[in-house]
Amino acid sequence: MKSTSILAAICFTLCITVSFYGYAQEKIEISSSRNEDNSITYTYEKQTPGSHLIILDIQQITNAIPPREFITVSGRSGNLFTLKPINEKTGINFRFSYSSIRGKYDPKPDFNFVYSLPFKKGKEIKVDELSAIEERAGIGKPENWKAFMFTTSSRSDSVFVARKGLVVEVVEDKDRDYNLEYSFKQEANYVIIEHRDGTMARYDVLEKNSVVPEVGQTVFPGDFLAMAGTYDKLENKQLRFWVYYLNELDRDVLRNPRRMSDGNVFYSHLNPLFLTSEGTKRLKKGDFATAAIHEELITAEMSRREKKKRSTD
Structure with missing residues (x-):
């Protein structure tokens, strides 16, 4: 050639x-x-x-x-x-x-897939819902917006993987700010995991240098991911979590990056089903839920080879 x-x-x-x-x-x-x-x-x-x-x-x-x-x-x-x-x-x-x-073009999200809560089994968490920055600016929020903030009563919490996927991005070099208190901060430590149906999960506000999996690694439900972090004070430890996928593509915006902030967005959000000790349910603001996990959920998306390896480990 x-x-x-x-x-x-x-x-x-x-x-x-x-x-x-x-x-x-x-x-x-x-x-x-x-x-x-x-x-x-x-x-x-x-x-x-x-x-x-x-x-x-x-x-x-x-x-x-x-x-x-x-x-x-x-x-x-x-x-x-x-x-x-x-x-x-x-x-x-x-x-x-x-x-x-x-993201994937024309993904096929599984809206009824069951996720594990990204915390240790038996850990009780409080659920809050995040508002979109676009909504605060008065330009509308992304389609099907759903993003969670999970908090617990302890100052140190482990974060676990909620669904099998490929680690596609890790940022873990951001420091917390001891001087101010934040409801949102652009710079935060996070992990993005891509799932086989084209959805992605973002685990946000993680402790600096606490992420264990590496980019390119396949992870499974219940695998240790990182430690929950904070923007500022230790008592504000939290995990922000959402599942989203590439959806709308507006040609005018694609050709004009200056219009990226006019409210047109390319991603839609998914409201996941979570396995909890109280049952399988979709969470809402004000809920308390207890993390649960079982073998069927862990192996749900495993290949035969992965199941065999798990049985011999």
């Missing part, structure tokens, strides 16, 4: 920066190579695991059928698409720009 420079002139990386969706920008590199039959193969490389949606903005194409505009990539590298010439004696002219955002 003969390498050629990519014909895309611009690369944007989209990041929902307004509130809860901010993540470390992922630079996805796209390269191209021209084949002997005049076709062109495009490949990608990225540094982190997990699903990312690549959005193509096709500016010009001749002598080839346009590729799909929305492409989900999961591995760290791979083939993106191949353009084949309609007239094999003539070259292909293809110009495009692209952007990317974390």
Whole structure:
């Protein structure tokens, strides 16, 4: 194969920066190579695991059928698409720009999947619900908004995984502020875990340098994740938790990052079912619930190999 420079002139990386969706920008590199039959193969490389949606903005194409505009990539590298010439004696002219955002295109969330409460079995927690920053600013909240703040009576609490998934992002280098008290702080330690149905869970406000799993590791319900943290005082230890998925894609906003804060959002939230000692239920503000877990929940999404390994450990 003969390498050629990519014909895309611009690369944007989209990041929902307004509130809860901010993540470390992922630079996805796209390269191209021209084949002997005049076709062109495009490949990608990225540094982190997990699903990312690549959005193509096709500016010009001749002598080839346009590729799909929305492409989900999961591995760290791979083939993106191949353009084949309609007239094999003539070259292909293809110009495009692209952007990317974390998540799967057209996911199929399981709205009735049962999650474990992300605390040690037997731990009683108090449930509060978080308001969206967008709502406070008077520009409306994300679709199906649901985000929890869990607190307990102790100053030191372990956080556990609520559902099997792939650890796709870890931030754990943020210090708490001893001088002020916060209801929300943009800089916090967190973990994002991607599930097989395309949803993601964010475990937010964790203690600095307490996260055990590494990026790229598969984790299971009941696995130790980290220690609950605080923005400020020790008595304000908490865990903020929500499940969300990539949903709406507005072309106008995708092409104009300045409109990212106008209330249009790309993610929808899911109101999970939780297993508790009191039964399986959806939680609401003011509830008290006791964490529970059992073998059926732990192994629900395990492969045969994973179940066999668990039985021999």
